[in-house]
């Protein structure tokens with residue numbers, strides 16, 4: 055049978071089973087596998103077991119790798135979720151593809167402003183709303199659905215597949231880097247390509263392939279002022295307040311133009327070369343739609359090239375929150391005794407995590423010295439992940455481009471991504487092979503945000519691209 059004929063059968067099979075795929079995603083979304091919530095760790099374990107059972111039902115050999123314990127801020131220890139290592143096929147004559155994905159999700163609660171229950175997949179106008187629908191349960195399940203479709207069509211699978219599915223990605227992939235290093239000469243030896251579907255198109259219509267990611271350095275600034283919370287009427291104006299110190303420090307980190315104010319932070323950022331500047335001009339990107347997706351009236355930069363550069367090739371600093379601060383409704387006249395400020399810096403070529411860590415420590419120390427405060431202040435790099443860049447002309451990218459053309463009838467843009475998948479570089483280093491980012495979700499999916507969703511059309515077309523990608527990559 056020609057590949058065109060098989061593709062027709064594959065696409066029909068996938069289309070005919072749309073309902074089953076939505077039900078499967080709904081079952082996965084119903085498990086609130088939030089890695090950042092320690093009390094939800096059993097749910098993360100349940101998600102691992104759910105996926106293991108699904109994989110085993112497809113004849114994938116599954117091994118669970120223990121990656122140790124997580125030490126929480128209060129000193130308690132919590133078991134890290136096992137990493138799923140799956141092996142599908144072991145034919146020496148076939149190429150071997152490693153598929154990485156994650157089963158944990160960002161926190162979500164209706165009170166954050168969701169229109170529906172975040173852990174109940176809700177279909178409205180062709181969109182599937184639910185936490186993890188696009189990040190990253192939808193894409194992970196898509197890969198597995200495609201394997202099932204090949205089986206049901208009695209079609210030999212074109213490649214061997216090795217799965218690495220973790221459940222701490224949204225919390226810095228703790229334990230995974232060491233695991234991959236230990237697997238270099240065993241599970242990861244002899245692989246040919248690595249592919250990751252855990253990112254989004256640049257727009258809503260046009261597919262893309264990505265060859266770059268920013269890294270991340272996530273910091274905690276801990277300020278402690280007293281042994282207990284205090285009445286602001288009795289003590290206000292007489293003691294050095296922890297929150298006042300913390301806000302003073304946090305307000306010195308970034309200016310209103312998004313420029314990071316930490317001395318030396320831009321020193322290692324790669325210079326923009328004329329050839330690179332040209333790349334941004336060729337990319338399809340709708341600035342108005344971007345603002346609309348963010349729900350803002352005005353972005354810092356106005357032109358397309360500048361926005362893309364500030365997403366992909368310049369660092370950014372975001373203030374995320376303050377643990378221990380009063381954030382309830384109403385008024386509470388308290389002086390919090392202990393607050394932890396959280397911020398992250400997205401890092402780009404050629405910034406080094408160790409340099410960033412030193413510069414941030416120095417900056418906080420300088421600001422605090424000027425304040426003459428007796429409070430205990432410490433800075434901690436909670437987790438760090440490197441930036442990553444690959445060669446978009448590599449044959450694996452050519453294979454994925456062909457697959458995209460078959461399904462979408464259009465060449466994908468070759469783009470980068472402003473977010474981070476910290477383990478991508480480790481895969482590249484430990485396998486020595488090309489890594490491809492193959493996004494299937496749309497730019498407005500709202501990962502990490504309220505009302506995260508995955509379009510049914512992206513789910514269906516994403517599986518089709520994955521199905522054809524396996525054939526194309528088998529040939530290169």
Ligand SMILES: NCC(=O)N[C@@H](Cc1c[nH]cn1)C(=O)O
Nearest residue numbers: 189224225226252270473474475
């Ligand atoms: N889909 C990728 C993603 O969302 N990655 C996270 C990774 C991360 C790192 N620290 C906390 N989360 C991201 O925020 O980019």
Ligand SMILES: [Zn+2]
Nearest residue numbers: 156189190252
């Ligand atoms: Zn993700």
Ligand SMILES: [Zn+2]
Nearest residue numbers: 189224501502
């Ligand atoms: Zn995410």
